Amino acid sequence: MTRTWTRRLAVAGVLLGAIVVLWLLFWPVTYWLGGADLDHLGPQDRLAAVGTIRGQVGAVLSAAFVGGGLYYTGRKFFLDRDKQFTDRFNSAIDHLGSGEETVRAGGIRALDRILHDSPGDRNRVLESLTGFLRHRTPGSGRSGDDVNAAVAALRGRGLPSKRTTENALDLRGVRLSEANLRGISLRQADFGQADLTGAVLAGADLRTARLHQTTLINADLSGADLTGADLRGARVVRADLTGAVLTGADLAETDFSGANLTGADLRAADLTRASGLTAEQIEPATTDPETTLPPHLGPTPA
Structure with missing residues (x-):
């Protein structure tokens, strides 16, 4: 009952307010707008x-x-x-x-x-x-x-x-074996400890991505941009890194066994702690004087 009366009083108040406003607009305000000219x-x-x-x-x-x-x-x-x-x-x-x-x-x-x-x-x-x-x-x-x-x-x-x-995409620990991720934008994505065995990442944008301890066995990373990526402890065994960009990537303890590095950009890359690398893999890659190789491979090739 109290709510009903409250609603009725509110409606009545609104109606009364509307009447007052209309009266003000059509009487006092009208004559105020007309000013002294109306008197003449x-x-x-x-x-x-x-x-x-x-x-x-x-x-x-x-x-x-x-x-x-x-x-x-x-x-x-x-x-x-x-x-x-x-x-x-x-x-x-x-x-x-x-x-x-x-x-x-x-x-x-x-x-x-x-x-x-x-x-x-x-x-x-x-x-x-x-x-x-x-x-x-x-x-x-x-x-x-x-x-x-x-x-x-x-x-x-x-x-x-x-x-x-x-x-940034949080994909830690995902299992995406043979997934088609061709050309995908995964910049800054976190793939920590993920399984991307046989995944197709050709042309993918993986700049500054986190691939710490990620399994990339037989993955297609051809043309992928891995600039500044964290690949510590990653397994890129037999992966295709043809034309991939690894400038500034963290490659400590990365396993490159059998990986194809033809045309890969390894300029200024620190490979001193990487494993599984051979001279035959490094030779067709792009290096510069700032590229550092594992001790068993000697100085950077000219």
Whole structure:
């Protein structure tokens, strides 16, 4: 009962306030706008002038009401759209917890759509995708449709807009054997202790990426940019590093056994603590006087 009376009093107060405002606008304000000129007019001319002023005041009020309506409509539109994105995001996240691969894949593709439709949700979508990959990727064997969908979403995510920033991807410990990551932007991504055996990373942007103790056996890293990357303890055994850029990379204890370094950029690279290197591997690579080789290989080739 108290709430009912409160609502009625509030409505009555609003109506009374509206009546007072209208009275002020169409009487005192009208004559104030007309000023002393109204006193010099005859009754009919004064009535016409007052009508004209009131018409102008009414036009201003109408414009204000229209503007307010447009503002309310626009605000409601954006609020409704945000609610739709939130509902879609929550529904997609629920699908990721399903026991069925096809349902999880559908949730991933729904997140991929949100990733492109809602720049404001970009980081939390990417965090959800990388979290899924960290916890769902199998240790070995065929990657499911859900994992492939998540990888495709990351590969096709594009760049953040000028008004948004993107956190570095957290992919520690993922198992993405033979995954297709060709040309993907993984700058500053953290692949610490991940298994990327046989993965295709040709042309990938891995600048300043963390690949500490990452398994890259038989991986295709041809043309990849690994400038400033952390490859300490990584296993790039039999990996294809043709034309890869390793300038400034941390290569301590990196295992290069059988790796193809033809045309790889090793200028200013510190390989003194790298393992598995042979003179035959280094010869076709690009080096300079600042390249340092393991003790058993002697001075840097000219």
